[in-house]
Amino acid sequence: MNKIDFILLFDVLDANPNGDPDAGNMPRQDVETGQGLVTDVCLKRKVRNFIQLTKKDVPGFDIYVKEKAILNDQNARAYTALSLDPDKKAGAKEKDDARAWMCQNFFDIRAFGAVMTTDVNCGQVRGPLQLSFARSIDPVFNAEFAVTRCAVTTQKESDKQGGDNRTMGRKYAIPYGLYKAQGCLNPFLAEQTGFSEGDWETFVDALTHLFEFDTSAARPAGSMAMRKLILFKHNNQLGAAPAHKLIDLVKVTKKDGVDAPRSIGDYVIDIDREKLPAGVTVEEIDC
Numbered sequence: 431m432n433k434i435d436f437i438l439l440f441d442v443l444d445a446n447p448n449g450d451p452d453a454g455n456m457p458r459q460d461v462e463t464g465q466g467l468v469t470d471v472c473l474k475r476k477v478r479n480f481i482q483l484t485k486k487d488v489p490g491f492d493i494y495v496k497e498k499a500i501l502n503d504q505n506a507r508a509y510t511a512l513s514l515d516p517d518k519k520a521g522a523k524e525k526d527d528a529r530a531w532m533c534q535n536f537f538d539i540r541a542f543g544a545v546m547t548t549d550v551n552c553g554q555v556r557g558p559l560q561l562s563f564a565r566s567i568d569p570v571f572n573a574e575f576a577v578t579r580c581a582v583t584t585q586k587e588s589d590k591q592g593g594d595n596r597t598m599g600r601k602y603a604i605p606y607g608l609y610k611a612q613g614c615l616n617p618f619l620a621e622q623t624g625f626s627e628g629d630w631e632t633f634v635d636a637l638t639h640l641f642e643f644d645t646s647a648a649r650p651a652g653s654m655a656m657r658k659l660i661l662f663k664h665n666n667q668l669g670a671a672p673a674h675k676l677i678d679l680v681k682v683t684k685k686d687g688v689d690a691p692r693s694i695g696d697y698v699i700d701i702d703r704e705k706l707p708a709g710v711t712v713e714e715i716d717c
Contacts, residue, residue, distance in 0.1 A: 431627060433669040434615040435676050437660040438473075438564065438637060441608045441694055445653035448472045449602070456602045457572055464569030466607045470561040473611065476644050478538050480636040483643055485537070491632075494536040494544055505550035508532050516550045528552040533623045540623035541633060558619035559633065564611035567682050568691060575601045603648075606692045608657075612677050617667040634659065638717045657694050659715040660701065670709025679705055 448468040449455035458467040478493050485491035494504055508528040509516045520528065532552050533540040543557025579597040582588050588595050615630065641654040662676040679702045688696045706712060 431615070431617040431620050431625075431630070432667055433617055433664040434630075435662040435664075435669075435673045436613050436615075437658075437677060437680055438561075438611045438613070438656065439608065439658040439660075439682070439699065440564070440641070440654060440656045441606065442466070442604045443606050443653050443692075444603050445650065446602050446648040447604065447607075447609070447654060449648065454600070454602075456574075457570070457604050459570065459572060460565070466566035466570040466604055466609060468564035468609055468611070470563055470611075473561050473564065473640070474538070474542055476640050477541075477633065477636045480639060480643060481537050481632065484635075485632070490535060491537045492535055494532070494539050501546070502548050502550050504536075505532070505546055505548060505552045507535075508552055509550060520551050525551055525553040529555060530624075537629065537632070540625045541629060543619075543623070555623055556619050558616040558623060558625050559613065560616075561613040562611050564609040566607040566609050567697065568608070568684065570604045570607040573603050573605055575603070577601050601648075606690075608682065608691065608694065608697055610682060612673070614673055634661075634715070638715060656717040658699060658717060661713040661715070663711050663713065665709045665711075671707035675707070676710065679703075 446455070446457050447466065448458050450458045458469065459465070460467055478495065481491055482493045482496060494501070505528070506516050508514075508531040511531055512524075512527055514520065514524055514528065529546070529552050532544070532546060533555060538544070539555055539557070541557055541559045543555040545554050546552035547554060577599045579599065580595060582591065582595045582597055619625075637659055638656055640656050641649070644654070645651045660680060664670045681700045681702070683698050683700075684691055685696055685698055691697060701712060701714070703712065
């Protein structure tokens, strides 16, 4: 495999793309610029969830970091498969063997890497795929709404309200935001983890369907959509140009006369192909 740099463009309409638990679950925001943020952890979580849904029971596509997982138990699976004693301190060879088994069997480990130096030590893996935070093109507005529920939790609350049984709450949403993230595939780390061309195709498929099976009350169907993937494919492992120069070739700007964008149609997405370095090809995937 050769080096690949890529850009994701997705938008948000009346939804909360990534709540901040330190701010009452309000959408994450750069307090200086007002731009919306979505963490790389959030994006990887959605990739993991898609793989878990679509590759269930397919050998080699288990997910290491999944809901309610106990990581020591996940690591112990490698020790069991390799007939190692989890109660004994593993030597260098045992850890190498366990690490290789984990890469072979867990998609997210060979893609994103993992720190597995727990009580059941399987070593560490640097993943070949890395994503940045997503940042909105323009500042976003955090809309806050008061909501009511026609029920209460306890009899005590009901008695206090005389049977009216109303509960107040808050809900947050971004009216609209177009977000951009970038990432890269490191072919040297891919060789180490066993990340293959087939794995790359699976990852791209996950990105194109990233929000289709991620609906919730905070993110209703159609409120978040992957709009475009831009792939910069190099003709060698080292890469024919630095990542930042390729990312700078992509310009996303508001159309003339648009003050408050409310759809992808309010933007122009342009790739300066004339400045594309030799040895790099660009592929656009409209989602």
